[in-house]
Amino acid sequence: METGLLAIGAGLAVGLAAIGTGLAQGRIGSAGAGAIAEKPELVGTMIILLAIPETMIILGFAVAAIILLVK
Amino acid sequence: MIVPMSKIQIIGTRAELDATVRVLHDAGVVQIEEKPAAVDALILDARAAHQRDGITALVTRLDALLALLPVVAPTQIARRDDVDVLIGQVKAALAQLDAPAQNLARRRDDLEADRVTLPRYAKTMRQLMPLSAELALxxxxxxxxxxxxxxxxxxxxxxxxxxxxxxxxxxxxxxxxxxxxxxxxxxxxxxxxxxxxxxxxxxxxxxxxxxxxxxxxxPFKEALATIQARLAAIPAEAEKIQHELHALAREWRARLAAWRAVLRDRLREIEVREKFGATEYAFVAVGWMPQKNVSALRDALARAVGENVLLDELPLTAHEREHAPVVLDNPRVARPFEFLVRLMALPRYGTIDPTPIMAIFLPIFFGMILGDVAYGALVLGGVIYFLRKPKSDGMRNLLTIMLYCALWSIAFGFVYGEFFGELGEHIGLHPYFPRGEAVVPLFAFSIAFGIVQIALGFALGIYQAIKLHQRNELLDRIAKVIALIAILAMVAASSGALPKEMFTPALALLIVGTVLLMYTLGWIGLLLAPIEILGVVGNILSYLRLAAIGLSSVYLAMVANKLAGIFGNVIIGGIVAGLFHALNLALGILSPTIQSLRLHYVEFFGKFFEGGGVEFKPFRREGIG
Missing domain, CATH: 3.30.70.2750 (Alpha-Beta Plaits)
Incomplete structure (x- = not known):
């Protein structure tokens, strides 16, 4: 029972964080593609902006791993 | 590092103007700036202005002609410096070449137009054929x-x-x-x-x-036949024209390009004078140059021109110190990484160039994420294969960077004991640190990397703020470091690494840091300071990606191998495993690159980097492109 709940918790941690990251990156990506089309020198900045929300899923993954692995 | 620059002023008698410009052009180390406002502009004499217009026209015609001629392997051409003789030669060559080259190009374009439009006619005529049979012409x-x-x-x-x-x-x-x-x-x-x-x-x-x-x-039938015959003849005719253009290009292209380079150089020599200032008997020019070249240039001027020209270094104003042009100069090993720094922005003059630090950390990060002997060796093989082929400078830089990354991947692969994932254990690779099992230590290791790099970033930031007298930035960074130390101490105290009694002093230290940050940021700091400090903690936690992305690649490799085992058939299993490993390798090259770049650009650069540098564009001779 408890193992099942832990697994659900880990799944939620990764899944919800992934949804959040996806929503954010989708918007940033579309804006970024537009910006780069007009000013190609913005590539570096756009990579950064695009990569910022990734922290959410990374942290989600870390939390999930700790839920499952740390007893 | 960013090369120290000097602002120089060259003053000389007008008789020595030509000689001076030539020395500056040959040296190619000075970026000429606009003359000081106090001096009148140097007016070009009639002869120079006439020559400038003539050369501009010739260069335009050469541009047009060179655009027509296909690119062929360059031949070495001796360059002449006697411009007047050269101008005559160029004019003669243009008179001889313009008409035939344009003629060939026009015929080629006509053929291309026919090739596209004639099939359309043919189609329409075929549609009309049944009708025309009913009408006599x-x-x-x-x-x-x-x-x-x-x-x-x-x-x-x-x-x-x-x-x-x-x-x-x-x-x-x-x-x-x-x-x-x-x-x-x-x-x-x-x-x-x-x-x-x-x-x-x-x-x-x-x-x-x-x-x-x-x-x-x-009649339609005849017309259709004519069109078909014409279409059939086009390829041979096009090839003949192409052949003639190539023959023309082989004979002339290199020479024309060399002439154009010489003429452009001459043009620049004339045009640069428009930035000079002048009095009745003297001229003055100001510009930027690398400090280390100043004495060599002074010697060159003395040798070629004599005592009538003086080169002085000017004292810099605060504004000039911020806006000096930037030259990056790094050890050969680190130089490819300048490309990545520029991708972000050119650092401002006087700030720190992060290239050498990036050259150390970025390949390690990449290796730590990919960490597989076999994948690393495949990347290494690919890089070596492509390095042997001709390529652009940007590509060479990227490949060199990938070379370092691949070597670190192999090194970490031995540490993790990975060869196509956990296949390493089966072939006797002994894991010193099996990351698939030791997940929590791996997280700790990643965070440690984060703490090291963020601390380094803050140290550089504090050093730079002191050097540039930026009081606010200095306080801001010190406050964050204090808060960071306090938070680390609190974590250590609550996890038992430090005595429990340390918790309260650490909390006090955190408050000190927060208040200092609030003070630095002003009223808005009441709200922002806690967020900013949380941001620093977030920066460090962000280094978890070093572990997380790597683990996902380990698990994918594991899936590949397991799936291959399910089929019970060596060939199908091998194909499936191969496909999965190919996917994993593709992801394994792309995402570690982006992730380690991001860690540098966002987490590390954020602590000290100031972009907005102006590229150094020296007045120098053009290579023959």
């Missing part, structure tokens, strides 16, 4: 072919209704649907009514099929 009669979109086919009936009145009933018109969307019609009438009928067709906006002039009064 007659002398003194004109035939008009019409194509009407099926939606508007009623217009044909309207035309038919008007024709009897216009032609006294002397006409013949047949129409039919030639395909799903088009109705075609052929109309034959005496030439005498030509104008009236064309007016009618124009008024109804009906598309007439216009044939090339030479095919207008030819």
């Amino acid at each position: 007659m002398q003194n009669y004109e035939t008009v072919a019409l194509l009407v979109d099926r939606k508007f086919s009623a217009v044909i009936e309207m035309v038919r209704a008007e024709l009897p009145a216009l032609t006294n009933d002397e006409f013949e018109m047949v129409s039919r649907e030639v395909d799903r969307d088009t109705t075609a019609a052929l109309l034959v009438f005496p030439r005498a009514h030509s104008t009236a009928i064309h007016t009618l067709l124009g008024r109804e906006s009906i598309t007439q099929v216009r044939l090339p002039d030479e095919l207008v009064n030819v």
